[in-house]
Amino acid sequence: MKNNLIGNTYKMETEFLKVKLFFESDDSLEFTVLEGGGLTAPGHAEKVTTTIAEIRPNVYMIAWKEATGATVTHVEDHENGIVYSNATLPDGSFYTMKGTIQPFQE
Template sequence: MKNKLTGNRYKMDLDVLKTELYFETDESMVFTVIEGGSLTEKDYSERVETTIAEIRPQVYMVAWKEISGATVTHVEDHENGIIYSNATLPDGSFYTMKGTISPVQD
């Protein structure tokens, strides 16, 4: 295991977008949309290949490309429960968002 995210689920809340992130392996994640606002459909789920870099203990940069062509990069600060998300959609629109991230308890 390369990182401490693997095997864990997290709820991400960016106000306009709420998702669950499941890091199934060191190189893949499944995201499921809880609330999509104007950005995407509720209950949409996709498995993506990820690149994960540990910046310091409990802080990770996570990046991926979606089937739609959208690209996403997060800085996830699990120590403080803060997430910074940048997304570029296929139409070229760019979103910079900040919110919270917390573990999902089984």
Template sequence: MKNKLTGNRYIMDVGELKTELFFETDESMIFTVIEGGSLTESGYSEKVKITVARVRSKVYMVAWKEKSGATVTHVEDHKNGIIYSNATLPDGSFYNMKGTIHPVQDSVTE
């Protein structure tokens, strides 16, 4: 079943990390780091396999594992433009971040 994120691009900004998220299919996303701060290299891009769970209208939990071994889980509230991001890096460090998420183009997420 197609989720409402598929085919859309969003900008996620959690302060020191800013990325573009492109939901290519129901099961894949391409993230591109716009500003990596001290967390990662700016300009880095990777296609990842994702799991998407609809929490309620316009709120999704999205999870994936990166090539590096890092794991990421987002709760994306598209109604209010808020994102909660949790990431565990291969060295065991854990990041809990909150910021904004906005569509790059007009999109409808239910």
């Protein structure tokens, strides 16, 4: 089931983390860390398998597991440009972030 995210690139910004998100398909996302805020190195890029659920038009819940074992869940409200992100790192630390999400501009 194709959704409006597929084929698009977005910039997510929280108070300490900035990430470029490219939605390749319904179950594939490539992310690139622009600023890691101490959580990860800038420039780190990875392709992950995703689960995407459309909550309502232009609002999505997206979840994935990274190669390190970190798990991430986003609620992305593209209508209002807001993202809620929860991440659990391999060491068990848990981060809850809120920020903006906008189409990526080179």
